[in-house]
Amino acid sequence: DAKTTQPTSMDCAEGRAANLPCNHSTISGNEYVYWYRQIHSQGPQYIIHGLKNNETNEMASLIITEDRKSSTLILPHATLRDTAVYYCIVRAPRTGNQFYFGTGTSLTVIP
Amino acid sequence: GAGVSQSPRYKVAKRGQDVALRCDPISGHVSLFWYQQALGQGPEFLTYFQNEAQLDKSGLPSDRFFAERPEGSVSTLKIQRTQQEDSAVYLCASSPLNALNQPQHFGDGTRLSIL
Numbered sequence: 001d002a003k004t005t006q007p008t009s010m011d012c013a014e015g016r017a018a019n020l021p022c023n024h025s026t027i028s029g030n031e032y033v034y035w036y037r038q039i040h041s042q043g044p045q046y047i048i049h050g051l052k053n054n055e056t057n058e059m060a061s062l063i064i065t066e067d068r069k070s071s072t073l074i075l076p077h078a079t080l081r082d083t084a085v086y087y088c089i090v091r092a093p094r095t096g097n098q099f100y101f102g103t104g105t106s107l108t109v110i111p
Numbered sequence: 112g113a114g115v116s117q118s119p120r121y122k123v124a125k126r127g128q129d130v131a132l133r134c135d136p137i138s139g140h141v142s143l144f145w146y147q148q149a150l151g152q153g154p155e156f157l158t159y160f161q162n163e164a165q166l167d168k169s170g171l172p173s174d175r176f177f178a179e180r181p182e183g184s185v186s187t188l189k190i191q192r193t194q195q196e197d198s199a200v201y202l203c204a205s206s207p208l209n210a211l212n213q214p215q216h217f218g219d220g221t222r223l224s225i226l
Binding site for chain 2: 030031032034041042043044045046049051085087091093096097098099100101102103104
């Protein structure tokens, strides 16, 4: 499976931008980067995904480096409700298009 | 609109009992997935259906685990002769197709505790 590396935990002040990094140095050209988050006792929630261009939606922005070996998820104005575990996933046809979650980054938004 | 619905939300069973967990996917979604999430870990893929066909069951941990989706909509994950290591949250997800650029939408899971 395509591997990703994320910091175990991060803190962010409420109202500030949260920047969550992810390394995926073995990514191939046709593999997508996905971000999900999981709040305690809930199922994973889809945030955003991209192939090579930067993407933005109502929840977040995804910045993918030109060589595609890393990406950053940006929550522009973090709120307390953004406290969650954030998973960066590379989705690959060689693994049946399945999602392989790692252990993610535990983000704590501090008042 | 309705999301993915799973029932029951919580299930407690004694070791050795059989359990059945239900998943109602989003209406019209062809692809359905089951995951197992142990405490403190990320979800792990178990199996995948396209309509009623089980196309990938590579993640099922043993032959005690069985999943079905007979009419291509509702799915049931059955665990026979449960063991304590089966205690986990079981998540179901669905998507219109199992395509690289289509996200999966998850339910809130069934928390299974084996005593």
